[in-house]
Amino acid sequence: MPTLAILALILASALLAAVLVWRPAITINPGGKILAFGVLFFLPAFCFLAGLNNEMERSESTQFCLSCHIMEPFGKSLHVDDATYLAAAHFQNHRVPAEQACYTCHTNYAMFGTAKAKLGGLRHLYIYYLGTPPRPQDIKLYQPFNNRECLHCHLGARSFEEGAVHNADPATLPAIKANTLSCVSSGCHDVVHNVATLDKQKFWNGGQQ
Amino acid sequence: MSDIRPMDRRLQLSGILVIVGLLVEGLCLLWSRPIAFVVLVGLGGLLIAAGVLLFLYSLAIVDRANHNAR
Numbered sequence: 001m002p003t004l005a006i007l008a009l010i011l012a013s014a015l016l017a018a019v020l021v022w023r024p025a026i027t028i029n030p031g032g033k034i035l036a037f038g039v040l041f042f043l044p045a046f047c048f049l050a051g052l053n054n055e056m057e058r059s060e061s062t063q064f065c066l067s068c069h070i071m072e073p074f075g076k077s078l079h080v081d082d083a084t085y086l087a088a089a090h091f092q093n094h095r096v097p098a099e100q101a102c103y104t105c106h107t108n109y110a111m112f113g114t115a116k117a118k119l120g121g122l123r124h125l126y127i128y129y130l131g132t133p134p135r136p137q138d139i140k141l142y143q144p145f146n147n148r149e150c151l152h153c154h155l156g157a158r159s160f161e162e163g164a165v166h167n168a169d170p171a172t173l174p175a176i177k178a179n180t181l182s183c184v185s186s187g188c189h190d191v192v193h194n195v196a197t198l199d200k201q202k203f204w205n206g207g208q209q
Numbered sequence: 210m211s212d213i214r215p216m217d218r219r220l221q222l223s224g225i226l227v228i229v230g231l232l233v234e235g236l237c238l239l240w241s242r243p244i245a246f247v248v249l250v251g252l253g254g255l256l257i258a259a260g261v262l263l264f265l266y267s268l269a270i271v272d273r274a275n276h277n278a279r
């Protein structure tokens with residue numbers, strides 16, 4: 001549901017509730033009782049759920065993740081003009097949706113992955129507002145990056161299954177699929193955001209609307 | 210205002226809680242910051258839930274009062 005429609009519904013609900021606050025005696029009539037039920041039960045519950053859904057969708061956007069000051073360098077790393085930067089290569093070539101770039105790679109594709117990502121976000125908020133946030137270059141993942149997140153898209157893709165390096169040793173591909181050989185920390189695709197070295201990089205800002 | 214029914218008083222309070230909760234939610238939807246999500250759920254949700262529960266409670270109280278009167 002679009003944000004504007006939810007806002008219109010919220011405004012209409014608040015106005016109807018104001019009528020009830022102003023003239024509560026109208027609930028003596030059956031029509032007033034139905035109005036009270038709609039305005040004080042159904043509409044607020046619907047508005048809240050619609051708003052919550054809207055916020056949940058918004059929290060998956062790249063803009064949302066980068067709205068925290070501390071995340072700015074990570075946003076900048078998406079525009080590095082160097083194909084060895086994994087995040088930049090994925091973002092610039094639309095291997096991930098540009099408007100959900102962070103969420104696509106940093107959510108967990110197991111059961112309850114979205115819920116875990118949201119809880120992780122609450123932890124970030126707590127640290128950002130009430131704790132001592134680390135410097136961007138000191139930010140680390142809570143757990144090592146699981147190959148499952150890469151394989152969600154790459155598994156079965158010809159470039160992955162028949163890649164020369166992936167097949168140079170017959171044990172490599174099974175090890176990647178079993179997550180015993182990490183995609184991003186085994187010396188293969190280990191340049192991801194590397195925000196500490198961004199000041200030495202050139203940037204590509206094409207394709208922006 | 211002195212002859213206002215207790216039921217009406219509870220409806221008014223419930224309505225005010227719902228209105229404030231809805232306004233908080235509306236502001237959060239316009240505020241594109243991560244903290245808006247927490248305010249929407251923690252404050253807006255709480256106010257709306259309190260208003261709705263008070264309304265349902267007032268219905269239950271009236272129903273019980275009517276039952277006792279019979």
